[in-house]
Amino acid sequence: MTxxxxxxxxxxxxxxDRVPPRLTLADYLRERCGLTGTHLGCEHGVCGACTVLVDGAAVRSCLMFAVQADGSEVxxxxxxxxxxxxxxxxxxxxxxxxxLQCGFCTPGFIVTVTAFLAENPHPTDAEIREAISGNLCRCTGYQGIIRAVRAAADSNHTAAAPTAQQA
Known part of the structure; x- marks a missing residue:
């Protein structure tokens, strides 16, 4: 393919850039752009480690092709x-x-929670658990993560997803 x-x-x-049609957004970000904070875990969209914002929405970059991001803000x-x-x-x-503990899952959680709090700045604990349910962590037991989301929501400075002017 061309x-x-x-x-x-x-x-x-x-x-x-010029990219192969089947290059994932995750691989593009990591290999072509040097943005290695986007981690690859399962490469099946299950673990959430590769989550990025595309036009403000949290997406699994391992399931999206780089060509699908054409014209978008990532x-x-x-x-x-x-x-x-x-x-x-x-x-x-x-x-x-x-x-966080080992930090492998942390970038995906940070991005997921940033998008979640932009849409729901005053979530219940049940909504927090639901929002992070697509991100897997093998180290923390989730209690620190839930406290972190609650603390970020409780702060009066919860930021929406960054815009091009902020980034």
Whole structure:
């Protein structure tokens, strides 16, 4: 198959590239863009480690082809923090509430929770559990993660998904 031209904004920066039609967005981000915060776990869309925002929606980048992102705004975990490097409220809450251990699943959780809180800034604990149910963690037991989501929601600074101007 012939490679295809794409143009995508990633964390606010425009990327033009020529990619094979079957290159996943996850592989594109990691291999072509050097954004290795997007982790690959199961490569079947089950674990959530590869979650990124595409036009503000949380998606599994292992299940999406890079060509499908053509014309879109993609935000990876690297684009969640403020431009000056200050952690987002979600990132700070994960740090403060011990919502991570080995860190492998953390980028997917951070992105998932960022999108979730943008849509539901005042969730119940049941809604938090439902929102993170698509992300797997083998280390934490989830209690620190749930506390982190609650803390981020309770902060008055919960940020929506970053826009191109913020990233």
């Amino acid at each position: 490679d295809l031209d794409i143009e995508v904004r990633i964390n606010g920066a425009r990327h033009r 935000t990876t975990v690297e684009g969640i923090a403020e431009p000056d490097g200050e952690l987002s409220p979600v990132q700070a809450a994960f740090r403060d509430e011990h919502g």
